[in-house]
Amino acid sequence: MSYDKLLPYSTVQYIGQIQEFPYNYTPYGWVECNGQLLSIDGNPYLYKAIGTTYGSSGTVSFAVPDLRPKDGNGDAISLTVGQTYNGRPYMKSFIALEGVYPGTQSIY
Secondary structure (H helix, E strand, O other): OOHHHOHHHHOOOEOOOEEEEOOOOOOOOEEEOEOOEEEOOOOHHHHHHHOOOOOOOOOOEEEOOEOOOEOOOOOEOOOOOOOEEOOEEOOEEEEEOOOEOOOOOOEO
């Protein structure tokens, strides 16, 4: 196996890939996983990848997953990046809006 063929794909995210980052800002090409609604027209490839799995009707908008820590009532807990939570530093979760479309080698 030739590793030089794998390197470009290991440095590019996949549309819909979820990853934690230790940032207080949203990296370019990503959106925070906080249950927010996104427009289908503005994010057609992410919509095609996840659809209405996490909410909305799918006519105008769709929701990204809400991966924020929750309390016993299901309400989001307000934490700052780096604060200790469940024995480890808290990091925000983000989902990729652009990159390689899953199952293809096409980059959007």
